[in-house]
Amino acid sequence: MDDGIRIGLEGASPELLDAYQDFGLERARQGAAGLAWTFGMPAAPCPPFCVARSGGRIIGLSANIAARVKLGAQEGTAFQAVDSFVSEEARGKRLFSRLAHGFAEAAGEAGVDVTWGFPNANAAPAWFGGLGWHNFGQVPFLFRPLNASYLLRKAGLPGGLRLARGTKVASVSPREFGRETDQIWADFSSNIGCAVMRDAEALNRRIFGAPHAGEYRVSIYGEGRDRALVVTRMLEKHGTRIAYVVEAMGGKGLKPLLQSEMNHLARQGAQIALAWCFPWSPNFRDFRGAGFYPMPERLRPVEINFGARALSARGVAAEVRENWYLSYMDSDGV
Structure with a gap:
């Protein structure tokens, strides 16, 4: 049944910043310049935000940071999932999963190799369950x-x-x-x-x-x-x-x-x-x-967990924990 919710990829905009503020997300403190720095990688293969709208109004989002990534001897593109939110009125409609799946599908079609990130204790079951991420445990x-x-x-x-x-x-x-x-x-x-x-x-x-x-x-x-x-x-x-x-x-x-x-x-x-x-x-x-x-x-x-999911044949290297190199440079909070 069509519930009237429309999901699609979008770029940064004043309306999206307003949604960050309305949702009470920490990143709203960075303002427009902070959003541009975090999500505005030049020549990213697709927009970084998967947005859910009802009646044209934003009711949920999944935000992802684009980066160039080393995959063996090759270079590819990855998106790090960082911010997710669903408004109270839209809860109970599996919108969190629909947003994450929607972004992964669109990113894969755009040629992105990997989605990855650091789910907290509350989000980990969803990312490592129905969303197909490989669970690498807590960060080192x-x-x-x-x-x-x-x-x-x-x-x-x-x-x-x-x-x-x-x-x-x-x-x-x-x-x-x-x-x-x-x-x-x-x-x-x-x-x-x-x-x-x-x-x-x-x-x-x-x-x-x-x-x-x-x-x-x-x-x-x-x-x-x-x-x-x-x-x-x-x-x-x-x-x-x-x-x-x-x-x-x-x-x-x-x-x-x-x-x-x-x-x-x-x-x-x-x-x-x-x-x-x-x-x-x-x-x-x-x-x-x-x-x-x-x-x-x-x-x-x-508690910071770590995991990844390949979206391409080249990205399969990211599904082996021992292939990864991490530092706080990968943390969007430091």
């Missing part, structure tokens, strides 16, 4: 205490002492990623089977093109094939000052650069550093050598 949190106050507070005790100390390296802070970044990524990713691209074009858009670009700290250290790159951002979250390692990649210079950056962030008042990194990732040993440890699930601030 690493942590490093930078001040003893973080651990003491967890134990209900007062006090504090800076824990991160080490030699400062002579890093540089560029205002733009250039050809050296392309070389760092090419060398670093040579054995990575699946990842969002982290070349100069992608990093310039993600980091320096962000509305909050001034909150990122970018450091590059080393020469030639030893050169390394670290991007961090410090935020007040979960009741403490957290240093997020947004990206960390490179050659032999990566471990000393990470150590130096953690020392700097501790001096700036960060109490703990967080990163995402799988044990098979090429930078895992560098993180461990810089004092990071896998975070037990009981200590994690939130």
Whole structure:
């Protein structure tokens, strides 16, 4: 039976921003510029929003971030599912699933290779059930205490002492990623089977093109094939000052650069550093050598699951967890 709901793909618009605000979605705080930065990848193969309308009025949406993605030796396109909402009047009509299926079908027809994302505990059953995503479990949190106050507070005790100390390296802070970044990524990713691209074009858009670009700290250290790159951002979250390692990649210079950056962030008042990194990732040993440890699930601030679904033959590489490389660069909240 026709319930009068029309579902289709749309681009960003003032009406869509109004819907974000009406639905009370966190991303509405970014405004029009934030929506354009998040969803406006040049030459995306299809619009990023799957929108449900009734009588012309928006009653539901599924929003997706487009990105270039490495799939083995090839480059493809992926969409990361980030925002979903159904108005109260439209609930009970399977609209969440209809929106997700509608986007996946249209994206596949447009040549998109992969849909993927990080469902929270409430959304995970839908994405990993009827929507056909492969469930890779929770994201691979690493942590490093930078001040003893973080651990003491967890134990209900007062006090504090800076824990991160080490030699400062002579890093540089560029205002733009250039050809050296392309070389760092090419060398670093040579054995990575699946990842969002982290070349100069992608990093310039993600980091320096962000509305909050001034909150990122970018450091590059080393020469030639030893050169390394670290991007961090410090935020007040979960009741403490957290240093997020947004990206960390490179050659032999990566471990000393990470150590130096953690020392700097501790001096700036960060109490703990967080990163995402799988044990098979090429930078895992560098993180461990810089004092990071896998975070037990009981200590994690939130539950963030990870999964993907291939939409093309080329995208099948994304359905194997061990092919993936992740970092906080893949998080739309950092």
